[in-house]
Ligand code: ADP
């Protein structure tokens with residue numbers, strides 16, 4: 159048993175505008191427990207914090223300041239937890255902090271760069287790497303991904319992937335068995351045999367999470383997401399199985415309701431998140447107080463699910479994410495206060511071992527049989543009658559399966575019946591003779607001679623040959639993947655450069671379809687058991703669905719999509735990633751070629767060694783002398799060259815594998831960005847249609863329009879804005895992706911719009927489908943564009959463009975996000 163308090167870490171998010179930054183300092187001198195000091199100026203203390211203190215000091219296990227990168231966070235926070243999970247203990251890492259403080263960035267990662275990948279993908283990578291290294295244990299890895307929103311659980315790994323809102327996802331419920339163990343009903347568990355399969359599941363869940371989010375539910379802010387890795391391990395031949403769970407938790411934003419001041423429907427939702435965080439706090443207070451017998455876990459779904467992680471059988475770590483800008487100081491202080499409470503909680507992690515009853519039965523049956531056999535010997539029981547045909551057949555089957563069993567520890571169990579033992583020997587002899595006769599016809603006598611003299615070497619060659627064959631297959635698969643990907647990348651580049659008239663054709667969808675084949679690279683060994691699911695299928699059909707949606711678009715809509723895409727900040731990211739992908743592909747291709755060369759070289763060296771060896775043997779036979787006892791220098795040299803080439807081969811192969819993971823990650827990031835773009839386009843399009851409807855004839859149209867889509871940050875700001883509106887207003891404004899720039903004057907533009915918009919009764923405009931209507935909306939968009947262009951060069955340069963001109967070092971979110 160390992161007793162440990164919950165480990166608390168702090169991570170400070172980079173501040174973009176230094177003048178907005180609050181005053182804080184990190185004291186690293188106190189080596190064991192560093193502390194974070196936050197200074198609240200008197201004027202702020204009067205306004206925000208109900209307390210006139212100036213300085214607040216909090217202790218953490220470690221504090222990661224703005225410059226800490228994802229690798230450092232993984233190495234220091236997640237790796238130790240992953241290690242204890244590999245050793246058989248449960249682990250939990252949860253991120254707590256206000257919206258925008260970097261919880262998702264820390265747990266899942268940024269959506270743009272490979273280097274921004276967060277704790278989940280890095281942990282998966284680490285765990286699978288370790289599993290591969292340990293061949294003495296049989297491991298099974300399963301994944302689940304749960305989202306809790308408004309006290310209701312949703313399975314993000316829904317195999318039907320038809321979700322367009324949270325309600326479409328399967329609902330997950332919690333129940334407790336008589337032993338007070340918590341179970342989650344309806345939460346699917348997916349076996350992942352490789353890192354790649356696990357990553358696909360993560361991206362599938364994240365895509366579902368994104369698609370299911372609407373401006374109304376703001377799920378990313380208001381829900382808790384729990385990504386769980388369930389690891390089972392077993393020694394071969396043992397009936398004991400170890401189970402360990404790792405929960406990686408992205409909690410809802412911890413900001414207080416009072417501050418957001420929402421009303422109506424939104425209030426209920428905010429109450430729920432805050433209620434569940436409130437219950438989390440209650441549980442933590444109860445746990446941190448001595449002699450409390452009742453811990454109110456059952457009050458909320460989240461605390462029920464995380465019961466083991468809080469004061470139970472688990473090694474738990476909390477990351478307090480802090481945004482230390484002046485206006486966020488009070489929230490940051492409450493996050494730190496919460497962390498101090500959490501640090502008092504003691505957990506007791508035990509190894510979760512259980513006996514697998516099926517394996518136990520098999521073991522006991524064997525034992526009984528052995529005892530019976532021993533008894534037969536002791537009592538001298540004689541068996542004289544001949545074995546029946548059925549018994550002989552059974553015996554032969556046993557021998558065949560014994561010979562085919564790759565497990566070196568497998569045994570041929572026939573008991574102590576001498577008739578059976580004799581028959582086994584006869585049968586094996588027969589098999590051996592048959593093989594020899596058959597072998598003679600194919601193997602040359604020279605090789606046979608060599609076989610007799612050098613059985614070990616031949617064995618070694620055979621092993622090498624098999625290994626090479628296997629590597630050959632893997633490389634062929636990789637090379638095929640590369641060819642396909644290269645073609646797709648070229649197609650994508652080609653299609654993005656295509657002129658618009660071409661874009662009208664159905665096959666020229668703005669994005670190439672999903673790339674499931676490319677991901678099916680290295681063969682995975684274990685079959686999917688828990689659910690008959692195929693993650694590649696998930697991904698491909700998810701993207702296929704999106705592509706089909708786009709292919710069904712009318713010409714007007716496709717053109718509008720091109721305009722939308724061109725001006726969307728994510729296009730820059732997609733293009734950047736495309737370029738990186740291209741580079742990686744060419745690196746992988748060059749590496750593949752070098753690998754092939756090395757492989758041929760290894761082949762040649764082996765051939766030379768064999769020939770050299772045969773020469774030596776022939777020399778020995780012709781001169782009738784024994785093999786020279788002196789080492790053959792040439793052969794030694796060849797062997798050391800062979801070793802060197804093998805090392806080179808291995809190194810290149812490892813690099814190729816790492817490249818493959820990076821390529822896949824980038825592809826998944828791009829797929830996700832594309833789905834997001836599509837989703838935002840749909841929302842924007844619907845909004846434009848509404849705008850046209852409401853403003854037709856185009857009076858005041860500019861009041862409602864915003865040129866282009868936004869980042870999650872600005873959406874969040876919008877929702878904050880909404881929080882201050884009545885519910886009715888909120889609903890009206892909701893589909894708008896961004897606030898209206900102040901510089902626009904509706905009156906001066908409405909007249910021109912009136913001129914350019916085709917007349918059509920607003921009430922007859924359906925939002926989708928009708929291409930005549932679509933072309934009206936397109937005309938509306940274009941007309942407005944041309945007016946805006948005339949008006950100000952900046953209007954058509956929405957935030958997305960600004961971030962292109964001046965990229966933020968921390969991604970677009972930070973540049974246009976929390977800063978007011
Ligand atoms: P939360 O999940 O807490 O609401 P996010 O993780 O979505 O916050 O972060 C908000 C924005 O800030 C995102 O655009 C994210 O990329 C960025 N961000 C957060 N933390 C960091 C960091 N440590 N470094 C760079 N960018 C960050």
Ligand code: MG
Pocket residue numbers: 261262263378379408
């Ligand atoms: Mg988040």
